[in-house]
């Protein structure tokens with residue numbers, strides 16, 4: 446296997462983050478060898494872009510979705526060479542973006558066939574061996590100088606109150622990223638638990654005449670839409686704690702499009718988050734996260750129009766409240782939920798219930814074998830908020846004893862505890878470039 450001259454890096458997970466870290470490593474050092482391990486069928490698109498549904502559009506404009514921070518026109522240039530594609534208000538389908546990532550992988554394989562190895566399977570354990578690592582994925586064992594965890598979002602977990610019989614039945618979908626539209630073909634009434642982007646995705650995937658969706662979430666807030674034409678940028682500055690930011694955003698939104706204000710805030714989010722105390726971060730998550738999420742994670746204008754017409758026709762209803770229990774009753778799911786600020790529950794029945802609460806928000810409860818394994822060995826520990834793994838500013842994991850774990854790194858949503866805004870391409874592409882540079886600077890080769 447690799448490591449004849451340069452370092453050998455094993456990357457677990459081949460979605461955007463893993464693939465781009467691999468490409469950056471190969472580009473930045475001609476002697477590096479990389480092994481990418483992926484448990485899905487496809488290498489490259491990951492969870493977000495592995496969809497053929499033409500209604501699934503990106504939620505970021507294509508001109509901000511280049512895979513490379515120093516080549517902002519890279520995606521547009523690639524698109525110009527494709528025979529058939531269409532942008533709606535500047536947004537392409539997620540499936541087309543997945544094609545772009547597949548193309549990048551093919552290019553990397555063609556350019557360095559002997560330096561990039563793909564391993565299909567689930568990485569379940571990591572073992573420290575002298576100065577390096579050994580990673581096991583099924584029957585395959587790979588040795589590495591360094592390992593990068595590019596696992597993406599934690600898999601969703603069921604909210605409390607859902608009976609075991611419901612969870613085991615065909616009337617319930619725990620992971621909405623694995624919906625089989627044909628399995629739901631008979632369902633006429635569908636409860637979507639959650640009202641964010643995942644809910645919108647599920648409703649668009651499953652909508653058909655005569656089918657009614659009810660979305661239930663604590664605050665009943667829907668993601669806002671992008672403007673059809675990008676607003677004039679806002680160039681103001683933000684500083685201070687969570688309450689200061691709310692006041693600054695409100696003030697700036699009186700004279701500027703709120704989207705431009707949020708886009709500017711988002712660009713400053715990382716240093717602001719870094720400087721906040723643990724208490725300020727906690728307060729933000731407790732009180733402001735729902736508002737942040739619906740303004741920050743926006744729908745493309747076309748998707749927002751689609752959702753608007755589903756709301757207007759009554760095909761989609763959004764409720765604010767909390768599910769208290771769900772049991773199977775004569776083949777359907779009998780649900781009780783408590784409206785926000787009310788005590789008395791309301792009961793209803795649905796043919797199908799889909800968990801759209803999004804990624805698991807607490808790593809301590811993750812059932813992922815590789816995460817359980819590294820936590821149990823003390824190679825890593827949860828970040829203080831439990832959003833992911835604790836890492837330093839270079840992405841190196843912090844071990845149970847509080848010291849960096851040499852050669853073990855994370856990228857993407859797992860690092861949100863340190864960086865907060867680390868979920869979308871405009872952030873991840875820079876993180877991949879910087880992590881590759883860090884790995885090469887520290888490599889023994």
Ligand SMILES: Cc1cc2nc3c(=O)[nH]c(=O)nc-3n(C[C@H](O)[C@H](O)[C@H](O)COP(=O)(O)OP(=O)(O)OC[C@H]3O[C@@H](n4cnc5c(N)ncnc54)[C@H](O)[C@@H]3O)c2cc1C
Nearest residue numbers: 458460461462484491492503504567568596597857869870
């Ligand atoms: C539905 C959806 C739509 C989105 N739309 C956009 C958008 O329009 N624009 C945008 O910028 N961002 C969008 N995002 C955010 C998106 O998460 C990021 O853009 C990016 O795709 C994240 O890439 P990732 O590699 O970190 O995670 P993922 O894409 O989740 O990739 C992680 C990969 O790791 C694999 N994996 C995990 N554990 C193991 C293991 N133990 N062994 C082997 N393989 C493993 C998984 O199978 C997966 O393929 C969207 C997210 C979702 C869920």
